[in-house]
Amino acid sequence: MKVDGQPRRTIWPAESGRAVQVIDQRWLPHRLDIVSLDDLAGVVTAIRDMWVRGAPLIGVSAAYGLALQMQRDASDAALTAAVETLVSARPTAVNLAWAVRRLQRVLQPLPPAERPAKAWALAGELADEDAAVNEAIGRHGLPLLQDVAARRGGRVDVLTHCNAGWLATVDWGTALSPIYHAQAAGLDVHVWVDETRPRNQGASLTAWELGQQGVAHTVIADNAGGHLMQQGRVDLVIVGCDRVTARGDVCNKIGTYLKALAARDNGVPFYAAMPLSTLDLSLDDGLVDIPIEERSAREVSHLTGRDAEGRLVEVQLLPDGSAAANPAFDVTPARLVTGLITERGVVPTEERALRAIAA
Numbered sequence: 364m365k366v367d368g369q370p371r372r373t374i375w376p377a378e379s380g381r382a383v384q385v386i387d388q389r390w391l392p393h394r395l396d397i398v399s400l401d402d403l404a405g406v407v408t409a410i411r412d413m414w415v416r417g418a419p420l421i422g423v424s425a426a427y428g429l430a431l432q433m434q435r436d437a438s439d440a441a442l443t444a445a446v447e448t449l450v451s452a453r454p455t456a457v458n459l460a461w462a463v464r465r466l467q468r469v470l471q472p473l474p475p476a477e478r479p480a481k482a483w484a485l486a487g488e489l490a491d492e493d494a495a496v497n498e499a500i501g502r503h504g505l506p507l508l509q510d511v512a513a514r515r516g517g518r519v520d521v522l523t524h525c526n527a528g529w530l531a532t533v534d535w536g537t538a539l540s541p542i543y544h545a546q547a548a549g550l551d552v553h554v555w556v557d558e559t560r561p562r563n564q565g566a567s568l569t570a571w572e573l574g575q576q577g578v579a580h581t582v583i584a585d586n587a588g589g590h591l592m593q594q595g596r597v598d599l600v601i602v603g604c605d606r607v608t609a610r611g612d613v614c615n616k617i618g619t620y621l622k623a624l625a626a627r628d629n630g631v632p633f634y635a636a637m638p639l640s641t642l643d644l645s646l647d648d649g650l651v652d653i654p655i656e657e658r659s660a661r662e663v664s665h666l667t668g669r670d671a672e673g674r675l676v677e678v679q680l681l682p683d684g685s686a687a688a689n690p691a692f693d694v695t696p697a698r699l700v701t702g703l704i705t706e707r708g709v710v711p712t713e714e715r716a717l718r719a720i721a722a
């Protein structure tokens with residue numbers, strides 16, 4: 364999408380063909396840092412430490428990490444080791460393993476000498492495919508917003524959690540793609556943006572990208588969403604997802620489940636935008652089967668922001684000695700999800716429908 368009026372992606376191959384360039388999202392919205400990653404270790408660090416984040420984007424980033432490793436060592440042992448190293452970088456988003464194993468299936472039968480060029484081409488294809496998938500998610504999600512706008516004289520208020528915009532993908536985003544399509548269709552769309560403690564992907568990333576695109580938005584404390592729904596100020600909720608099970612349980616950023624409960628209690632439709640690469644048909648009960656990443660307590664106890672002099676500074680929020688827990692995701696049971704917006708259409712959270720649309 365656009366940055367300062369210019370089209371951008373979150374990740375792109377360096378002209379040398381021996382590095383991949385990414386937006387280092389840790390410093391947004393205050394600094395737009397572009398970094399060049401030229402080896403597997405660099406990509407693993409970028410994924411693990413959330414320079415790049417978002418289920419589809421970490422999948423594509425991992426694909427480039429595997430391709431960079433093939434340029435250095437394309438042996439069977441190196442291929443296997445690189446796959447396992449990448450898959451272990453973050454456990455919850457299925458897209459990471461999905462992308463890496465998709466490349467591995469193509470590379471494994473090839474002679475090592477052919478692997479570097481093929482891996483690099485496949486990573487690029489995956490990036491282009493992701494952008495196309497997300498644009499399609501937006502097209503299929505648009506009618507949901509148009510239906511509301513038709514009843515409200517063109518206005519629609521959407522609440523979203525975390526960042527499932529173009530910064531979480533290669534381009535377009537998932538949950539925000541219908542909003543970008545609604546803007547292009549001339550709807551008066553406004554977005555309630557959950558700050559999304561503790562990493563504040565909403566306050567720092569969603570607010571920034573909506574602002575860059577000129578979409579009206581209001582950042583709110585995570586705890587305000589239910590109150591706004593009680594007041595009738597939220598027409599629908601659209602979130603992203605990191606893994607969806609065969610029965611439609613949705614794993615997403617911590618706090619999503621609480622929004623789904625509030626939405627159900629207030630009769631607000633609750634959708635998850637789901638590229639089919641995020642559907643894990645091997646799992647059934649999300650609460651039992653999906654690994655939930657536990658991240659550093661420092662993400663809860665400390666906060667980074669810009670001071671009056673424009674410097675990025677970290678401050679401590681908690682008393683010395685207070686413990687902090689930091690589960691990074693939660694699981695919303697299928698019964699609380701109105702539907703899943705995919706690149707092939709909107710589907711109910713029913714196993715038969717999910718297996719059919721994924722076939």
Ligand SMILES: CSC[C@H]1O[C@H](OP(=O)(O)O)[C@H](O)[C@@H]1O
Nearest residue numbers: 416417418527531603604615616
């Ligand atoms: C389109 S996937 C976005 C998804 O990924 C985020 O997690 P993280 O920022 O930790 O990678 C969050 O769960 C978003 O909904």
